[in-house]
Amino acid sequence: GIQVEQSPPDLILQEGANSTLRCNFSDSVNNLQWFHQNPWGQLINLFYIPSGTKQNGRLSATTVATERYSLLYISSSQTTDSGVYFCAVGRIRDDKIIFGKGTRLHILP
Amino acid sequence: GAGVSQTPSNKVTEKGKYVELRCDPISGHTALYWYRQSLGQGPEFLIYFQGTGAADDSGLPNDRFFAVRPEGSVSTLKIQRTERGDSAVYLCASSLTGHEQYFGPGTRLTVT
Numbered sequence: 001g002i003q004v005e006q007s008p009p010d011l012i013l014q015e016g017a018n019s020t021l022r023c024n025f026s027d028s029v030n031n032l033q034w035f036h037q038n039p040w041g042q043l044i045n046l047f048y049i050p051s052g053t054k055q056n057g058r059l060s061a062t063t064v065a066t067e068r069y070s071l072l073y074i075s076s077s078q079t080t081d082s083g084v085y086f087c088a089v090g091r092i093r094d095d096k097i098i099f100g101k102g103t104r105l106h107i108l109p
Numbered sequence: 110g111a112g113v114s115q116t117p118s119n120k121v122t123e124k125g126k127y128v129e130l131r132c133d134p135i136s137g138h139t140a141l142y143w144y145r146q147s148l149g150q151g152p153e154f155l156i157y158f159q160g161t162g163a164a165d166d167s168g169l170p171n172d173r174f175f176a177v178r179p180e181g182s183v184s185t186l187k188i189q190r191t192e193r194g195d196s197a198v199y200l201c202a203s204s205l206t207g208h209e210q211y212f213g214p215g216t217r218l219t220v221t
Binding site for chain 1: 142144146150151152153154157165167168198200202208209210211212214215
């Protein structure tokens with residue numbers, strides 16, 4: 001099956017810093033989402049981005065489908081950005097979504 | 110409108126018992142997914158419904174697990190003869206076919 005690898009696995013930053021999270025996948029996809037899982041376990045949609053670039057406030061994401069990777073950028077980090085960030089992809093030939101293992105982000109005040 | 114809801118939020122059961130977990134998707138969403146998340150891991154796909162039918166149940170770990178969606182809306186995940194290894198957070202998501210998924214808050218299942 002498709003492999004989804006996220007890096008780094010853990011990231012500790014000072015408030016105000018910028019960060020880049022990466023997601024590599026091993027097959028062609030027609031669905032890619034970034035989620036933030038908050039400390040209460042709720043998965044919050046950040047981006048639906050099977051290709052191209054999107055921005056939402058301090059967050060932006062880019063997916064280069066032909067090279068099988070996606071990047072999530074967080075600028076001017078705040079303590080509320082802490083949590084686990086997941087990349088999830090869906091292959092062209094089926095509809096199930098496969099998650100990576102996540103990047104655990106901890107923003108220090 | 111309302112998001113995806115799941116009940117109960119927490120369930121504690123004894124080993125060997127039967128449990129049912131319920132998911133109410135976003136109104137109008139034709140696709141519904143069940144996932145299981147263990148501590149420190151990403152959600153693991155279990156089963157996907159398109160309408161009333163299970164389009165892909167390849168993630169169900171064994172025949173103790175079964176899910177239904179009889180009217181194409183609410184879904185129930187059923188676990189027979191629960192084992193301690195079934196303890197996890199069970200997540201449900203819904204979507205319009207081929208579009209982004211929206212997740213519910215999950216049901217935390219603890220098997221003692």
